[in-house]
Amino acid sequence: MGRGQFSHPAAVRRSALVVAAAALAAAPAAALAQAATGVVTGRVTDAAGGAPVAGASVRVPGTTVGAQTGDDGRFTLRGVPAGAATLQVSRIGYTARTISVSVAAGQTAPAGDVALAQTSRALTEVVVTATGVQRRVEVPNAVATIPVAARIAETPVNNLGQVLSGRAAGVQVVNGGSTGSGSRVRIRGQASLSLTSEPIVVIDGVRMTSSANNLATGTGGNGPSRLDDLNPEEIENIEVIKGPSAATLYGTEAANGVINVTTKRGRAGRTRYNVYGETGRVSNSRDFPLLYSQWGARQNGTYGLCTLANQLAGSSAPTGCVRIDSLSSGNVLNTDSTSAISTGNRRQYGAQASGGTERVQFFVSGETEGELGIYRMPERDQRNLRALRGLSALPSEQVRPNALQRNSFRANLQAQLAPQLSVQVASGYVNSLTRFPQNEDNSQGLMVNALGTTWRTDLLDPAGNPLLGARSWSAGEVFSRTTKQGINRFINSLAAQYTPASWLTTRATFGYDLTARADKQYNRVNEGVYEGQVRLGQVNNFRTEQGQRTVDLGATGTVNLFRGVQTKTSVGMQFIKNLINQTGATGQTLPPGALTVTAAAVRSSSEQTIDRRTLGYYAEEVVSVGQELFITGGVRRDAASAFGRNFGAVYYPKVGASWVVSESKLLPRPSWLTTLRLRSTYGASGQIPSPTGALRAYSANPLTLAGGTDAPSVSLDSLGNADLRPEFSAELESGFDLTLFGSRTNLEFTLYDKNTRDAIIARPIAPSVAGIATRLENIGSIQNRGIELTLNQTLVDRNAVGASFTLVGSTNRNRLKSFASGVRVAAIPTGNRATQRNQPGYPLFGLWSRTYTYNDADRNGILALSEMTFSDSASFIGPTFPTRELAFAPTLELLGRRLRLSGQLDAKWGFRKFNNTLRHQCQGGASCRGLYDKDAPLAVQAAALAANQPGVFAGMFEEGDFVRFREASAAYELPARLARAARSQRLVLVLTGRNLGVRTNYTGVDPESSRDNSDTRGNEEFFATPPLRYVTVRLNATF
Secondary structure, three states: OOOOOOOOOHHHHHHHHHHHHHHHOOHHHHHHHHOOEEEEEEEEEEOOOOOEOOOOEEEOOOOOOEEEOOOOOEEEEEEEEOEEEEEEEEOOOEOOEEEEEEEOOOOEEEEEEEEEOEOOOOOOOEEEEOOEEEEHHHOOOOEEEEOHHHHHHHOOOOOHHHHHOOOOOOEEEEEOOOOOOOEEEEEOOOOOOOOOOOOEEEEOOEEEOOOOOOOOOOOOOOOOOHHHHOOHHHEEEEEEEOOHHHHHHHOEOOOOOEEEEEEOOOOOEEEEEEEEEEEEEEEEOOOOOOEEEEEEEEOOOOEEEOOHHHHHHHHHOOOOEEEEEEEEEEOHHHOOOOOOEOOEEEEEEEEEEEEEOOOEEEEEEEEEEEEEOOEOOOHHHHHHHHHHHOOOOOOHHHHOOOEEEEEEEEEEEEEEEEOOEEEEEEEEEEEEEEEEOOOOOOOOOHHHHHHOOOOOOOOEOOOOOEOOOOOOOOHHHHOOOEEEEEEEEEEEEEEEEEEEEOOEEEEEEEEEEEEEEEEEEEEOOOOOOOOOOHHHOEEEEEEEEEEEEEEEEEEEEEEEEEOOEEEEEEEEEEEEEEEEEEEEEEEEOOOOOOOOOOOOOEEEEEEEEEEEEEEEEEEEEEEEEOOOEEEEEEEEEEEEOOOOOOOOOEEEEEEEEEEEHHHOOOOOOOOOEEEEEEEEEEEEEEEOOOOOOOOOEEEEEEEEOOOOOEEEEEEEEEOOOOOOOOEEEEEEEEEEEEEEOOOOEEEEEEEEEEEEEEEEEEEEOOOOOOOOOEEEEEEEEEEEEEEEEEEEEEEEEOOOOEEEEEEEEEEEEEEEEEEOOOOOOOOEEEOHHHOEEEOOOEOOOEEEEOOEEEOOOOOOOOOOHHHEEEOOOOEEEEOOOOOEEEEEEEEEEEOOOOEEEEEEEEEEEOOEEEEHHHHHHHOOOOOOHHHHOOOOOHHHHHHHHHHHOOOOOHHHEEEOOEEEEEEEEEEEEOOHHHHHHOOOOEEEEEEEEEEEEEEEOOOOOOOOOOOOOOOOOOOOEOOOOOOEEEEEEEEEEEO
16 A cells, blocks of 8 residues: 555544544533523425425524424424524525524524425525535535435436436436446546546445446346436435536545435424335337348359349459349348337336424335336247247246346434434345346347348258348347346445534444345356357356445534624545455356256356545635625545555645625615526546556466476466556536526526546557556546536416426537657557547547548449548547537426426437447448448448448448437326325326437437447447337325
């Protein structure tokens, strides 16, 4: 370990003592201050009808005193300083209010009823930050808040990716194309060439594992994401902290942003029950591209495939085609009788209960969820395999190879143990079992077998059965290889807050996220595809235990320097430990009926342990002048075990200001202006190297000696880098928040400029150095710049009718700025067929290719290679990720607001998508239209010729622009008499559709289809699958 790092838990204990000492230094003064306080009680109501508002925040500005309202809207504030007290009351969806109350020492002061008016956005909402709860107005950066609980009530979702999609400016979300596949989330672009660009996720103050492609046994496509283990039904809201300027105090790993998840809490009042049930249909959302072939007689007397080039050659070449008989096209997946794609179903049932007293509140929930994917073995394949294997029925896991079963439970408890001490316990458990098919970028998978060959219906599989258009074997044999993943996951946290004085709060959070994962992949002997040794019988077993521990200690003190000027000082320490233990065993050549590694003739095993630790300290100072100007400064210091041994610690600074112009007494305030805030901030954060990136590594191998005997030996796997340090991202963000016409119009506008230095890149080195091709070094500089806009507009707001919309838009310009001085590397190639080039001045993972022109000189409608001209060198074609996004979400409420109609349209444009499936079809697959069809446009013929012979793929870099009908929902509150008949307070019926259609010029499977969840292949489509379509109906009952 390097300077500034640590190797013993004693370091954590010392850090805890330091923070605790700083927090409790003022304890004697706190004891004196307690005597001069009182209690304030009151109720918060909806101004429209007087109904109680539950979950509203009531706080005393300038202190750490605060509370939430119960189900009856009532609140109790303890420890309020005696004298004239100011209360700030806020709730998401309402305009905040400030009231004054006179408080006598040792007495209870009634605040009465506080009526809040509804709105779509309010500056005075509170947000959760690294230092605790803050008013949004104090935070100098943009924070997107997604009210998940309210959103799900009107538009149910299946996973966290669907919750985030289109809800926050600058957040890109791509969901997988099969049941159980994970979501990819990016905030403000790609900032790393070698490390992940995923944001970190914090749930109830605890860092959780959210890695994508989390599967030890490959299936070829998008693997599951641990982010989607979270149950959206248990979440109250999500806050998206978008960049390093906002995430400074979260430290190393937070450069890509933070997703802050708060689960549901109980509220004082009678116990409330919510029961829901959902069922629906899952289907494929797109048709698949056609495969082509053309048949005829050749000059040499043979009969077979005739490309357009063969047709042009005619009798002048032995393989020239002198007669064309037929042009045929088709796709095995587009025909019901042969397709392995059918319809699936979804079901979800759950119950929740919450309630409590003023001192103790609880929330408990339980849910079971099941989804049967769209893949189904065709009836013809089932009959053939039953006959071949002598079975009356095939295993269900082969007939339906894609399915998910998940159960989740949660218990949250809050308790006010003393007027100055409160604790919160949050405990969640998830159990799931998922089956994945062999699919996508996989030579043994379904998509390659269906899309990767010339269109022919005359071929037979090795068992003598007609393939009917498939490449080498039936879908039944593909599905005979089973992949399963079982998950048992616990996410627990304990948080305590001690307020020894009205101006001082100390807090401590301890948490543990433990995931026990079992991955198994197998096929029985004489089952599976006819490739390699597959049909000898194989089994792979992996057991993985991943634990992430969080210790977070902090204190905040607030001091009024003089009238109108206040300081708030926060200090803290955070320790994160991530430990992964994995064991694996594989077996080859199984006897009949066996599926264990023990029974295999050839066995092997593996084991690995990865231990990564980060220790950070931070301090933050917020100075407020009146209620209009807030100035923030802070710094965080991190040391980590993943840093090189010669690198000590890293410091991340931040400074920002927020000015509520509308509160200024120096400027006039027109009647139509509700609030106006200007904000600007600069801050830095980092991205941690891989756990072993800095280490020199060796592997054990047998060495054959001159005499023919074997001896043990070791070989060098990686050079390591003792100077390896974290990637350092610094960001300048500026913008404004504007509310007009009594909060009917809410506009948030942000500019950001994020620059990452010390980007870690696998630098090519001379093989003569150590026989190693690359070494990880901090040699890159990357920039992301963009604009973000969020508009919430209320059009109609009446008792019986309401209409509004939300518009979310963003742009992002990404580029690799430079390599470090002295680095003699022009560009770093990546991507399939070296189609991507990471070159200074251009976007990461950008598409590059030689270009071409063409001219059908003889006007015969068939393009020849001789009629094309190619450039000598490659040039930049375009970025591979969307540079502009827009989401439009309208809402209409009718029938006394009992019927709520909502939807969402997404548009993404300004990027190129590598149709690598088409590239394969024009090259090795020999099945693209441009090779055979003389009626194909010349541009299509040119793209096929360029790819097939000189290997130029510019024609496969298609425009990826699209508009998707992302979701539509109709929620209807049933008449009260029906609710009473069910002994319910409220019944709501919800019909929801998701991924209902897409408009695009992209000719591949889908513009959102991606090879996997990573960025390194630049969002390319390579035998990928389109997003799934869902249509569900749900009933919510409240008791």
